[in-house]
Amino acid sequence: MDAKRAADWYAAWNARDPQRIAALYTDDVEFASPFVAALGFGADGRLFGKAHFIAYVQTALPRIPDLRFEPIAICAGADGETLIYRNQSGVIVAETHEYDADGLITRASAAYEINPTGP
16 A cells, blocks of 8 residues: 555646646556546547546546545555545545556546445
8 A cells, every 4th residue: 555656646636737647657557437438538438548548637627627536545455556535526436546567557447436325
């Protein structure tokens, strides 16, 4: 578990800086999120490669001017870490990251709360 890596990830996203965000990912990153399809970047919710990821981020950020991720927990897994956070809409998100040998995110998958069970 790497609290500094998580802190850097939150800082980059909360700064809303596409280049700073992209610097945390490998050139061949695989990113999966329901928002990938919603923004027209892949019908199956996946995109591949840093160029596509940067285009996605540059499209998404202006649509969410109050974007903010509030950390809740870091969960360690066999293949990486899952960050649990609350977004600007109050939705809980679980985002799993797998890393390369240099500590860059090579695969990320985001899942969003759909059935709230509590505060």
